[in-house]
Amino acid sequence: MNVIITGASRGLGKAIAHLFAQNGHNLVLTSRNEVALYNAMQEIMTAYPAITVKAKAFDLSQKEDAQAFGKWVLSLQAPVDVLVNNAGLFDPGSVYNEPDGTLEHMMAVNLYSAYHVTRTVIDQMIAQKSGHIFNMCSIASLKAYPNGGAYSISKYALAGFSTNLREEMKPFGIKVTAVYPGAAYTDSWAESGVDPKRIMQADDIARMIYTASQLSPQACVEEIIMRPQLGDL
Numbered sequence: 001m002n003v004i005i006t007g008a009s010r011g012l013g014k015a016i017a018h019l020f021a022q023n024g025h026n027l028v029l030t031s032r033n034e035v036a037l038y039n040a041m042q043e044i045m046t047a048y049p050a051i052t053v054k055a056k057a058f059d060l061s062q063k064e065d066a067q068a069f070g071k072w073v074l075s076l077q078a079p080v081d082v083l084v085n086n087a088g089l090f091d092p093g094s095v096y097n098e099p100d101g102t103l104e105h106m107m108a109v110n111l112y113s114a115y116h117v118t119r120t121v122i123d124q125m126i127a128q129k130s131g132h133i134f135n136m137c138s139i140a141s142l143k144a145y146p147n148g149g150a151y152s153i154s155k156y157a158l159a160g161f162s163t164n165l166r167e168e169m170k171p172f173g174i175k176v177t178a179v180y181p182g183a184a185y186t187d188s189w190a191e192s193g194v195d196p197k198r199i200m201q202a203d204d205i206a207r208m209i210y211t212a213s214q215l216s217p218q219a220c221v222e223e224i225i226m227r228p229q230l231g232d233l
Contacts, residue, residue: 001025001213002078006060006069006117007087009036011186012136015202016084019210021048028076029055030069031087060087060113061105070120079128080121082213085114086136093149103150110154115161125174132175132213135162139182139232142225166222175220177212181205182227199228 003020007013009031017027021044031037034057041055054076058069073080089109091102114135125131140152141159162178169176183189183199205226212221 001081002028003082003084004028004073004080004121005084005086006030006113007136008055009033009040012181012184012202012205013084013086014040015206016086016209017044018047019203019206020082021051021053023210024048024051025082026052026078027054028073028078029053030058030060032057032059032061060117061108063112063116066113066116067120070117073121074124080125080131082132082134083118083121083125084134084136084209085117086134087113088136088138090151091149092147092151094147095149095153098149103153106150106154107157110151111157111161114158118165122169122174126172129173130217131173132177133165133169134177134179134209134212135159135165137162137178137180139180139225139227141178141180143232145232166220173217177209177221178223179205179209180223180225183233184226194233198230199233200226 003025005013005017008017008029017029021027029037029041037055037057041053045053056072058065060066060069091106093102118133135158137159138155140148141155144152159178162176166176184202184205185196185199186202208224208226
């Protein structure tokens, strides 16, 4: 199985990459930070030498880069079995007072990246009559919360994209899963002062995505909703 993961150099994307690699699946990775991406690639290749890992840096918030990444994936001439649209960013703020341009930036990173990458590779998946697309939404896609602002709006939009794409892809044998994780411990939480035991582990989300990817062709997990045991922060 070939697994394409965006935002793969850290956090949830890196955890997802490690789990698929551990189970013998080849990876195609991207993120904006070239150094972090290649460090992640070397770490995975060292840990799992039996698999193939390819990586190339792109800024998926730019339409041209998102399309270029998709074309690079196709140029590898391998099946697109799993696509994990994980690239994302959180800029805190409220609709009424966040800096001008925040919404445009959040939409570009959190929605348009997934939209353009998916559109670039989808014809190959349709020709295969198989494949699985995971869109990394958020609990913020389902429930507004203080300081969510444009981020929450962009994640609501990604959830809408996922729902629509799911319906469109049914006749082609392509699965679409929207993933709605609550707080999970990644680098971004390291300086927060929050007890790591209060929130989920990144590997928790990775394991759910991996499990959903292993079901029979007749079964599709449409939504994965995960929260810390004690609830949202």
